[in-house]
Amino acid sequence: MYNNISMSLGEIVLKGRNRGYFENKLNQSLRRIIDDKNLKIYRDRGKVFLDIDKDIDKMVKNISKVFGIVVVSPCVKIESDVDEIKNKVVEYVNFKKKNENVQTFKIQAKRADKTFPVKSMELNNILGGEVLKNIENIKVDVHNPDLIVYVDIRSKTYIYSEKYSGGGGLPVGSNGKGLVLLSGGIDSPVACYQMGKRGVKVDCISFHSYPYTSIRSNEKIKELSDILSVYTGQMKVYFVNILEIYRKIKENCQEKNTTIIARRFMMRISKEIAERDEYDCLITGESLGQVASQTIKSLKVIQNSVDIPILRPLIGNDKTDIIEIARDIDTYETSIKPFDDCCSIFSPENPVTRPTLDKILEDEGNLDVEELIKSTISNSVEIYNTK
Amino acid sequence: MAIYLDNAATTALDKESKDYLIEIYNEYYANPSALHKMGLDAEKIYKKSILKACNLIKAKSHNFIITSGGTEGNNTGIWQIKKLKGNKKKILTSKLEHPSVLNYCNFLKDKEKIYIEYYGTNDDGSIDLEDLLSKIDKYTGLVTIPYVNSEIGFVQDIRKISESIKRLNDSILIHVDGVQGFGKLNIDVNELDIDTMSFSSHKIHGPKGLGGLYIKEPGKFLPLIYGGGQQNNLRSGTEDVPSIASFGKTCELAQRDMEKNYLRTKKINKRYRDLLKENIHDIIFNGNERNTSPYIINLSIKDIKSEVLIHFLEMDHIYVSSGSACSSNYKGISTTYDTLKISNDYVEGTIRISFGRYSKEEDAEFVVEKISKYVKEIRKMIRS
Incomplete structure (x- = not known):
């Protein structure tokens, strides 16, 4: 019986004069999942609506992942006419009663269009009376009803009862561009999701050292980015082979510093690519104290290698919280596939956990950093575009 | 090919x-x-x-x-x-x-x-x-x-x-x-x-x-x-x-060609073994050559990780397998290697070369040359 989907916007409504810009980004996000150009997306007094008459459940499910939308509901759209509303509400309650166990109900009418001649309270009474008159075995319960029928009066009138959570946050692309350092682990996909949710248009960069790591671990990264793109929109993944850098570190630096120096290289390469391809920031899944390279001292030394903002949305999260989000966004099962840890032969047995900048810089002084970055970026980058 | x-x-x-x-x-x-x-x-x-x-x-x-x-x-x-x-x-x-x-x-x-x-x-x-x-x-x-x-x-x-x-x-x-x-x-x-x-x-x-x-x-x-x-x-x-x-x-x-295949494979096997022995030091052949099927060679190479060698070889379209501790994360350590008592610095470098009807003796030289080259390279990265 549904012929429309309504969407309530979240923080966008607070954006004052920039609201148009945010709504425009939201439109782009919606268009991405609504391929059929014949389906009309339109605004009606602050809410967004979609005229659609088939596959509504699937569309609601897809829209529930779009950032910038807080509530999504399948609804019945009709003319804002009292008689028509009366008939449709009775029909709607009948429809719900047939499919679900509905013994009590409540009408909740709201006029966004204040020129509508009947006030909300009065309309509640009229519509409630109409239902009681026409349908048997149903009672009104204003406190704890089985069914709340929302009657939302705008240019048109929308009748609905189901409310699903949307993706929340802000529309993708409304808050700049960021490059996520995506590993195959649990954290970085969550970081990617979190920043996407705050409106950042994200792409990813992933480091490997094939043939010392497996092609399968790159396939896993592709799989993760495909899952994430459901939320973030189509993404690009830069795959960078840094074997040559590991080789040079191995030859010239102290083993215990390997991870820190390698991380500094990853940051530098990411920064170069970010500046070249116009990203505003780097994003990592680092969580304080989780591993040796994520102690506060290590983060300081790693941070020092670049002068671009590094956003770490998970820095204060516990692992269990991160896992919970990873499960919610469907990346967890893929993340725990064990390819990347295999043969982590470059990880030192006893990594330094309290590095000092002086010592690291001194050790790094044995390498031609500029040249290594340049040659890596020009020779060892491949790009994958998500589905 | x-x-x-x-x-x-x-x-x-x-x-x-x-x-x-x-x-x-x-x-x-x-x-x-x-x-x-x-x-x-x-x-x-x-x-x-x-x-x-x-x-x-x-x-x-x-x-x-x-x-x-x-x-x-x-x-x-x-x-x-x-x-x-x-x-x-x-x-x-x-x-x-x-x-x-x-x-x-x-x-x-x-x-x-x-x-x-x-x-x-x-x-x-x-x-x-x-x-x-x-x-x-x-x-x-x-x-x-x-x-x-x-x-x-x-x-x-x-x-x-x-x-x-x-x-x-x-x-x-x-x-x-x-x-x-x-x-x-x-x-x-x-x-x-x-x-x-x-x-x-x-x-x-x-x-x-x-x-x-x-x-x-x-x-x-x-x-x-x-x-x-x-x-x-x-x-x-x-x-x-x-x-x-x-x-x-x-x-x-298989029945028609069994003996022919067996003898041919035995020859290929010997060629591989000889070349491997000749070109790579610190290797051991697992099992007892006399009682081993010619279709399988299993060897352990000191100070390498077999999985890395496999990835190096695949770049040259050479496909062998491992089964060593390195892949234990997702395949489970092979109980066979447990029983063979291969020493620790060898066990992770265990590979299996196994032959079939389409294996060729003349490939041996190319394959062993590549194995030898990559073993050197991997040892350089792994040996401290």
Whole structure:
């Protein structure tokens, strides 16, 4: 019986004069999942609506992942006419009663269009009376009803009862561009999701050292980015082979510093690519104290290698919280596939956990950093575009 | 063109078998149990093909069933312990067995109250027969023996082992995993005093998802799968006539060329071994060369990680396999390597080179040259 989907916007409504810009980004996000150009997306007094008459459940499910939308509901759209509303509400309650166990109900009418001649309270009474008159075995319960029928009066009138959570946050692309350092682990996909949710248009960069790591671990990264793109929109993944850098570190630096120096290289390469391809920031899944390279001292030394903002949305999260989000966004099962840890032969047995900048810089002084970055970026980058 | 040296894992389908598969798919797709003529025609093809498989092991067709492959064959063979009466609740097995034997034994232990005991093995991969015999007691219902171990290729003397067991107690059932020997070595089930033996089609260039099980006493057989009563009620399920026909063709070819293939493979094997010995220092060949199938070379290279070597080699389209501790994260450490007592600095560098009908002696030089080059490179990165 549904012929429309309504969407309530979240923080966008607070954006004052920039609201148009945010709504425009939201439109782009919606268009991405609504391929059929014949389906009309339109605004009606602050809410967004979609005229659609088939596959509504699937569309609601897809829209529930779009950032910038807080509530999504399948609804019945009709003319804002009292008689028509009366008939449709009775029909709607009948429809719900047939499919679900509905013994009590409540009408909740709201006029966004204040020129509508009947006030909300009065309309509640009229519509409630109409239902009681026409349908048997149903009672009104204003406190704890089985069914709340929302009657939302705008240019048109929308009748609905189901409310699903949307993706929340802000529309993708409304808050700049960021490059996520995506590993195959649990954290970085969550970081990617979190920043996407705050409106950042994200792409990813992933480091490997094939043939010392497996092609399968790159396939896993592709799989993760495909899952994430459901939320973030189509993404690009830069795959960078840094074997040559590991080789040079191995030859010239102290083993215990390997991870820190390698991380500094990853940051530098990411920064170069970010500046070249116009990203505003780097994003990592680092969580304080989780591993040796994520102690506060290590983060300081790693941070020092670049002068671009590094956003770490998970820095204060516990692992269990991160896992919970990873499960919610469907990346967890893929993340725990064990390819990347295999043969982590470059990880030192006893990594330094309290590095000092002086010592690291001194050790790094044995390498031609500029040249290594340049040659890596020009020779060892491949790009994958998500589905 | 790939140099595929992972034939113990699976093989490329033989061209003749492939053509025959398609031919039968096109014309004889009817259900062989159907009463109509098309069904009868399919049944004829089916029976003819089964005979070819049976010929390869000198079995009668009523002693043979088609299965979905080696795993089902092993499961079904071991399942026979359930038909024994009284207190015959113990299976004797060894760490040299394939996971389809070991994990099925574990399942029986957990769910069917069957007791599992492991008999000893020697460092070269042979069975410690004395230990095996000493572990036989009044509870022993079934013994499993691997004919050819899939990792290192050791060929057990089945006849000697089975005779010794039966001499002690001829009511004990003996199941043999015959997968890696089938179609490659001469097998005559009549000479082996065994009860069941499993086979697989895809290890000898036949279609995948298919195998067989030899059953000495079909009248006392306990099926694992029940249904429409196909295959004399021993293994239900509509017969996959095209695949079985193709499998039959494969068996026919394997029998025709068995000796030729064996000698050719032996030569290739020797060439590889010689070149490896010559060009790479700090390597050991696992198993005992004299009693090892020529189709498998298993070696451990000091101070490398086999998985890294495999990735290096794949860049040159050379495909070998590992099974070492390095891949234990997702494959489970091979119990065979446990039993061989390979030292720590070697075990992670264990690779298996396995040959098939399409392996060529002239590839050896190129392959060993690449292995040698990459071993040096990996050692440089790994050795401190």
